Amino acid sequence: MLIEVKDLHAEVEGNEILNGISLTVNPGEVHAIMGPNGSGKSTLAKVIAGHPAFEVTSGEVNYNINGKMQNIADLEPHERSTQGIFLGFQYPVEIAGVSNIAFLRESYNAICAKQGVAEMDEQEFKNYLRPKLELLEMSDSFLDRAVNAGFSGGEKKKNEILQMTVLNPRLSLLDETDSGLDIDALKIVAKGVNALKSKYNATVLVTHYQRLLDYITPDFVHVLYQGKIIKSGGKELAHQLEEKGYDWLTKN
Amino acid sequence: MSTQDILDKEYKYGFFTDIETGEFPKGLDENIVRMISAKKNEPEWLLDYRLKAFKHWKTLKLPEWAKLEIPEIDFEDLYYYAAPKSTETAPKSLDDLDPELLATFEKLGIPLQEQKRISGVAVDAVFDSVSVGTTYKEELEEVGVIFCSISEAVQDHPELVKKYLGTVVPYSDNFYAALNAAVFSDGSFVYIPKGVTCPMDLSTYFRINAKETGQFERTLVIADEGSYVNYLEGCTAPQRDENQLHAAIVELITLDDAEIKYSTVQNWYAGNKEGLGGIYNFVTKRGNCLGKNSKISWTQVEAGSAITWKYPSCNLIGDNSQGAFYSVALTNNKMQADTGTKMIHIGKNTKSTIISKGISAEGSENNYRGLVKIMPSAKGARNYSQCDSMLVGDKCSANTFPYIDVKNNTATVEHEASTTKISEDQLFYLQSRGLDMEKCISMIVSGFCSEVFKTLPLEFSVEAVKLLEMKLENSIG
Secondary structure, three states: OOEEEEEEEEEEOOEEEEEEEEEEEOOOOEEEEEOOOOOOHHHHHHHHHOOOOOEEEEEEEEEEEOOEEEEOOOOOHHHHHHOOEEEEOOOOOOEEEEEHHHHHHHHHHHHHHHHOOOOOOHHHHHHHHHHHHHHOOOOOHHHHOEEOOOOOHHHHHHHHHHHHHHHOOOEEEEEOOOOOOOHHHHHHHHHHHHHHOOOOOEEEEEOOOOHHHHOOOOOEEEEEEOOEEEEEEOHHHHHHHHHHOOHHHHOO | OOHHHHHHHHOOOOOOOOOOEEEOOOOOOHHHHHHHHHHOOOOHHHHHHHHHHHHHHHOOOOOOOOOOOOOOOOHHHOEOOEEEHHHOOOOOOHHHOOHHHHHHHHHOOOOOOOOOOOOOEEEEEEEOOEEEEEOOHHHHHHOOOEEEEHHHHHHHOHHHHHHHOOOOOOOOOOHHHHHHHHHOOOOEEEEEOOOOEOOOEEEEEEEOOOOOEOEOOEEEEEEOOOOEEEEEEEEEOOOOOOEEEEOOEEEEEEOOOOEEEEEEEEOOOOOOOOOOOEEEEEEEEEEEEOOOOOEEEEEEEEOOOOEEEEOOEEEEOOOOOEEEEEEEEEEOOOOEEEEEEEEEEOOOOOEEEEEEEEEEEOOOEEEEEEEEEEOOOOOOOEEEEEEEEEEEOOOOEEEEEEEEEEOOOOOEEEEEEEEEEOOHHHHHHHHOOOOOHHHHHHHHHHHHOHHHHOOOOHHHHHHHHHHHHHHHOOOOO
């Protein structure tokens, strides 16, 4: 087991957003979390990553650290990250004056330091990056630009996937990574996600549309509504949703 | 960790060197001025200059226009001259210097002995009121560069000192300039001859050590036609509960086609969290771009001092001359800063650039004050100013006071200003990439300051980033 969410309740400024979520993800799996706007999909991803704006009021998030399931409620966001949890942001944040490559290397080295792996110097890191840039069809000039500053919507999302491939997480939570992407960019992003897939890691895709799932095949699909998972199934569930919308599940 | 440990961590230069010091009696009168001049065996003209300045100083009132709350300073309760006894007879070489002094500078990261000194940077080390030594003097002399203490320059190169001293900052300029002109004790002197690119960076390290002593240093840098020099300045002081006064003057002069880059990393003791102690840093720094096509750029990283009152400025006199001011000013706890620049455009097609980054944290107050003045003669003058403030937490404040005075309608003046706060979203984004809170802050802050840091020499910019990290360490969370 990689992560186990048990009857999770979370709120922001007194409003309950997650209303008893349970979800188990094993290594090697791809899960898709779908649901109408405002159902709590993004919140679930953020709570797992440790966003300070959300308060967990009850339930647990247990995560596999060194072979043991541990409650990560007390871990800071950076500690969760160094333990291999990655959140791909729906709205990546701009950091003025910090080059993308410096940011990537700091981040990579912070995780290496925690994992007891040797850190990389500038040249080693450039060599490590090269195939990843090629995979995502990104030019080198990307590296010298300030983090997300002046990036197009598509570039920002690609940059998130670049970070994911660089940091090589065990659990990737991708929050609406497909939104704002044209079909070519979507294919590239999917290629990046698929390339990273292994039997040791897992991916949770938070998405509104079935479109992304044409390129990344989920093992499980969950429908979230009003902070609860109201239906789970295989990839065929996504197709049903595409045809019928959410109404047939949310009525009553 | 005890409070003391945290303080020590915050200011690692806060130690005191227990060394026998000879000082003049406390207080200031004509006799003290004469004693300082006599101690330095100065020529008559310089004593006259000091006495005139002193007479003028007595007629002046403290400047009150800055947005600073300055506690009353008792000018009679200060020592105006203090020097280690061991420097009274000049040591033959730096290796013969008092071991205590050598150890002090080594602890500050400035080894002076021949075999240990930093390669590629010549250092003039100023301890309280005297320069205790200058490295690489002989090597510099070979190409005609003069780099020595100003006291030595008065003896060995009186014609140059007499020609330029007080020409950029006259003693009548302001209260602290008059005080400095009357009692200045030491500082550095630089002369770069025609057509010479100074083969190494020159640097002065100022250390205030003695108790209840004011440091009044005086620096004069002259770049003759077509010459170039990169000059660096660092400052530290012991941690004490009493405030100490530092009132310096720096004068820069560039002749035709010459360039001076002057960088400061100021880390005077800033007082404790409650605002007890710290240095009052009241400094007048100004450059005259006398020659055509000449350039002066000031880069400052102001991270220390209880109160900073400082406006490194340029008089752009020669046609096509250029002035620049790149500044990062950080305040935290109870620190106050009122700092900025003046760019006075006099010559034709003169150009100036101002990039100011203010960071305030805790209960501190950070003000930018700048003047861009375009004189009627300055046809085609151009200025670009950018003043950005960053607030860390919600107890601090930042203000920008830009003054623009344009008397020639062919001039172009641009001013941009912004205020930002470090947002929770930025922090969470960086944290979720494995960076701890301190690292996140330092990354955001160094990104914010990157335009200024890139104008610093590499070692200095690394030091500056570390310094800001250290200063902000306990301000977040």
